Amino acid sequence: MSINASKAYGMQDYRLKMMFIVPTMILLIVMNIFPLLWSLILSFTKYSAIAPESPEFIGTDNYVQILSDSSTWAYFRTTAYFVILAVTAQFIIGFGLALLLNRDFKGKSIITPLMLIPMMLSPVVVGLFWRFILDTQWGLLNYLLSLVPHGIFAIMDGINKFAYLINFPYIISPDITDGLQKLTESARGIIWLTKPKTALFSLVIIDTWMWSPFMMLLSLAGLSAVPKYLYEAAEIDRASTWFKFRHITLPLVAPLLYIALLFRTMDAFKLFDLAIIGTNGGPGSATETVSLNLYRRAFESWNTGESCALAYVLLVIIIALSNIYIKYLNKARSS
């Protein structure tokens, strides 16, 4: 091959490289970087997208306004509670299930994909349907919960009736059976979505139902990559189950666990669709997450400048959080 020909290939490669990368980069810059810069500028202005006035520069007033408003902090607190509860629950359930699934049994290849169905559904569908399931009057969950004390009651009642038949005094005191009946009643009346204390908890249940399979999937991928001979070696040394878990499983799975946790924390922090459909921030502002409030400020009260400032506060927190995670991730990888 002559020098000229290889040079021609070089040019050809260069043109192709540009042709292949530039469209993607342009798209990302136009649709991501440009809007971000625009909203940074708007965050320092007084501006409403539906008012005829053009943006008026007001310095850091928007930021001062937002950060000194106690309700903003309440929304952040709500979001933080949600993130901590939901991610912890998803981690425990997802990782726990993965540990259990990491064995051979019949039907594993059918059961595992079936468990992934929730995360393939649209959050809209999930939010809507859980509203129905959590309904106090017609909901399935309250009914299923009430079955437990009712079932125990039925058994105990049966024992007592049998005792009566054979002329024996009550075996189980009426206090217990009455209590069980009351428990059945109260399980039927649990208010999930419309009571401040339980509403956030309901969102945690919904989010956990939808996303713990994701945690399980990534944990399972990590677990299946742990070489078997390590366990065998530990077996010879008569190591305890806990020792094997603590010193073999956990360190090797940790990097993937961190990635899963990173993704889930970021997503939970951005919680919007499930919340707007599930509770719409209510009752009152018990489940008003930052994203929901941002949406309201921007598209319901049309405080465009102010909402851009809030968006930036949120962005900074998310970047800071992900940096902490990535730091731990690198630590876990290097050790």
Next chain:
Amino acid sequence: MKRKSKEKANHIIALIVIFVALIFYLIPVYWIISTSFKPYLDIFAMPPKFLFKPTTDNYVGLMTVRAMSTEGETETVGASPFPRQLLNSIIIGFVSTALAVALGTMSAYAFSRFPIKGKGDMMFFILSTRMMPPVAVVIPLFLMYRTLHLIDTHFGLILLYTTFNVSFATWMMKGFIDEIPKEYEEAALVDGYTRFQAFIKIILPQSVTGIAATAVFCLITAWNEFTFALIMTTKNARTAPPSLASRMGSSGVEWGQIAAGTLIFLLPIVVFTFIMRKHLLRGVTFGAIKK
């Protein structure tokens, strides 16, 4: 001997827990399916009905608009907006998926094969766009779209969803293309192919698995997207998710119709995943081996 029986007991307990978890995940899904076929009264029955006479009323109600006639009978007066919104979802979902996968494959190939200055930083930038909270970028995008008259257009949503997915597609496809030996194309180049021809004739067929897996994930994301669809569309280009959500408010909740809509809405995704399943399974195992 004692140890063996203990292990066996542990195994059985594990299976029971797995079974309970499976029920926890599947009951709501079963409830959606059964509700969509329930007659109106059975939907609100307490205790809930697990056995019922299936009906297609909910599907008919979802697809049509009905009115009371003069004789007091309800009759169909026209189609509801739902079929059209479903069509919007199909157009926007599939076109944006095709675009994102095409762009992603191209840039992944470039990142995989050519020396690029600041490659690591660029790849990180591409990933970071995916981490952004949608509500943070939606405000300026809304203003931009309003100026360009892209609000409530198919093109506008396609552009948005393509942007969403292109970062994911680039990362995913790079993993797959990295695995294809360079020697394949080099041999083709020696045979007189141009780089582009080599890409089309060698790389693309080799990465079908990756393309299928990437396409399924991109389609699911675009198909289920709600936030942007809610803010950027009103009528013309409205997709199914915000339309399903809006059924919540109007005159008493029609759970049966929502369930029916959900099921119809799931169908295209299920069909697409089913068509791609052969490649998808290979794609998943491929990724696992790589790890």
